[in-house]
Amino acid sequence: MKKISALSAFMAALLLLWTVNAGAQTHNAVPLDDSVYFFLEQAESRALIPPLPLAKPYQRSFVLKTLDAMLASESGRALSDSEKAIISSVREKFVPAEEGFNWQRGIYTGRTETTGGTKFSLEFGLDSDLLASGAAYFKENGTHGGIDEQIRAHISGDLSSHLSFDFSIAVSLLFIERSALGSYQVNVDDPQKLITTYSDPSAFFPYAYRSRWDGFVFNTSNLSSSGPTGWPVGFALGFNTLAELSGAVFDDKLSFRFGRLGREWASMAEGSSLVLNKTAQPFFGLEATISPFSWFSFSSLTGFLEYYDAYGIQESSRTFQNIFSIMMVEFNYKNYIHFDFGDSAVWPKRFELGYLFPLIGNMLYQNNVGDFDNIGLFADLKLQKPGLGSIWMSVFIDEINFEDNFFSLDREMYAYQAGAKLSLPWINFGTLTLSYTKIEPYCYTHITVDKTPWYDGIAMEEAYMNHGYGMGYYLPPNSDEVRLRFDFAPYINTMFNAQFQMIRHGADYGSSAVDGSSYLSELAGSDRSENPALRKHFLHDGAYQWFYIIKAGAKHKLSKYPIEFSLEAGFVFSYWTDLDDGSANDGESHSYHVTDSAEYPKQNGIIATLGLRIFR
Numbered sequence: 001m002k003k004i005s006a007l008s009a010f011m012a013a014l015l016l017l018w019t020v021n022a023g024a025q026t027h028n029a030v031p032l033d034d035s036v037y038f039f040l041e042q043a044e045s046r047a048l049i050p051p052l053p054l055a056k057p058y059q060r061s062f063v064l065k066t067l068d069a070m071l072a073s074e075s076g077r078a079l080s081d082s083e084k085a086i087i088s089s090v091r092e093k094f095v096p097a098e099e100g101f102n103w104q105r106g107i108y109t110g111r112t113e114t115t116g117g118t119k120f121s122l123e124f125g126l127d128s129d130l131l132a133s134g135a136a137y138f139k140e141n142g143t144h145g146g147i148d149e150q151i152r153a154h155i156s157g158d159l160s161s162h163l164s165f166d167f168s169i170a171v172s173l174l175f176i177e178r179s180a181l182g183s184y185q186v187n188v189d190d191p192q193k194l195i196t197t198y199s200d201p202s203a204f205f206p207y208a209y210r211s212r213w214d215g216f217v218f219n220t221s222n223l224s225s226s227g228p229t230g231w232p233v234g235f236a237l238g239f240n241t242l243a244e245l246s247g248a249v250f251d252d253k254l255s256f257r258f259g260r261l262g263r264e265w266a267s268m269a270e271g272s273s274l275v276l277n278k279t280a281q282p283f284f285g286l287e288a289t290i291s292p293f294s295w296f297s298f299s300s301l302t303g304f305l306e307y308y309d310a311y312g313i314q315e316s317s318r319t320f321q322n323i324f325s326i327m328m329v330e331f332n333y334k335n336y337i338h339f340d341f342g343d344s345a346v347w348p349k350r351f352e353l354g355y356l357f358p359l360i361g362n363m364l365y366q367n368n369v370g371d372f373d374n375i376g377l378f379a380d381l382k383l384q385k386p387g388l389g390s391i392w393m394s395v396f397i398d399e400i401n402f403e404d405n406f407f408s409l410d411r412e413m414y415a416y417q418a419g420a421k422l423s424l425p426w427i428n429f430g431t432l433t434l435s436y437t438k439i440e441p442y443c444y445t446h447i448t449v450d451k452t453p454w455y456d457g458i459a460m461e462e463a464y465m466n467h468g469y470g471m472g473y474y475l476p477p478n479s480d481e482v483r484l485r486f487d488f489a490p491y492i493n494t495m496f497n498a499q500f501q502m503i504r505h506g507a508d509y510g511s512s513a514v515d516g517s518s519y520l521s522e523l524a525g526s527d528r529s530e531n532p533a534l535r536k537h538f539l540h541d542g543a544y545q546w547f548y549i550i551k552a553g554a555k556h557k558l559s560k561y562p563i564e565f566s567l568e569a570g571f572v573f574s575y576w577t578d579l580d581d582g583s584a585n586d587g588e589s590h591s592y593h594v595t596d597s598a599e600y601p602k603q604n605g606i607i608a609t610l611g612l613r614i615f616r
Helices: 006-016 036-045 060-072 081-092 362-369
Strands: 100-102 107-113 119-137 142-158 163-176 180-187 190-198 217-219 236-249 254-261 283-293 296-304 322-333 337-348 374-385 389-399 413-424 430-439 479-488 494-506 544-557 563-579 592-595 603-614
Touching: 036 060, 036 081, 036 413, 060 081, 322 362, 337 362, 362 374
Parallel strands: none
Antiparallel strands: 100 107, 107 119, 119 142, 119 603, 142 163, 163 236, 180 190, 217 236, 236 254, 254 283, 283 296, 296 322, 322 337, 337 374, 374 389, 389 413, 413 430, 430 479, 479 494, 494 544, 544 563, 563 592, 563 603
């Protein structure tokens, strides 16, 4: 088969956009937080549908076609009558709306057709999404609250049966509490290079909240040109813009998209990706996926990353001007074996066409242009018994050198994950998922480069980040996690989950901070195999925070009204361990004890988050 690059495929798609008009259908993205992805995973695990490509989000037309195939399938573990009713209900919102006002969706739809037979559609809509969260901590930690209310207006439509567009703009009212914890030494060789470390939002579960505003916010006390700031201290207003131009050709074998939106790639279970997680912040990019066979898919993406406003909107962005490129190849043997691999690059903006060309690997291409960029490799293997469950192994490699002290050197920068998923056939879409994830120190980080072409003399930041958040797994470097999750759908429009997590993370502030525990950590450039300070001994080389999180959640959409409620509540038990002798960064392994100091206190409490969606 002739190989097709993302650029040439996109040009071919443009030439075909108006050649066939079999009826309007939207190709816009389905947001990653839509519950339909859970049901598609279930269908694939039961062999009701062929293996799905792992470059998400999917297009609405693809989701509708897949749901239809799921309902009609006579292979795999069949759907029960109640499960068919649930899928039929899920399917309804992906069917193109009739002309006029649809009060259940909060949209107005219009359609027209040219004399040449090209069909157009246009939709206007308004929706609201509220998150309100509260936490009550025992002892002196007190109570905390958080509000993220977003009102969104959008316009979308079809420009033909092959091309769709979507544009939305949202305004948010924000109140997200957090506190400064202390300073962190970015580089072990430079004691003057410090950053301030902040806590996770106090009212939300650890590592669960992600900002929904772009760029900066305006605190309501200063709505002026001097008001932009990076975090909503007190009540603040934020803004968010998402847009895309998306299409599909060749019987949907080739899909493409220009747009700014959230993405998830190479995830073996929802939210588990090590390379581009659903928790990553949106960014603008050009992407394409070609799936000519059920056993093969190829995806490519290049996009522009966005800075985080930590020091002002000019100073913060001056040293963070990055592009992100990634490619992924997938192979499947029916629904039994899945294997994918690929590579990624975070590289400062310059006229470097090789990273944009999807058929040249990013790692290999860097060898041709110089070592200035942050290159990553990833791979996933999943073995599955349809109807019973699956096991998988994932790895992301930032930098490795196969030396004698491989497991103790900080310069071995990688992340890995092992997991298993079990289907529970006696309840509707019942699933039990168990995973272990380990993020090594300095993984996803990169030393600032002051000799980058076009930026000579400016120390460019190239960490694996976008808008202040990691793009890979949602935990920071030098962390691990055990996660056990139970999901099922008891009724139509209702979902339930329960989850246990044990998370451990090295201190990124204070007197016992562990090097390599922050995305902004910089691994010293010299003596990395000999310097005793650049040794890692997980849990034995400084202070570590331990989390035990138990929570349950449910969401329900009313059948007669366009309103969806969600509630998640649970307990957080957190404490710190520190070294017995107070020594760290000396290359030795030390015993540790549980501590409860002003610097590293225990923190136990109850957290509850309420969600309310209207027309969404």
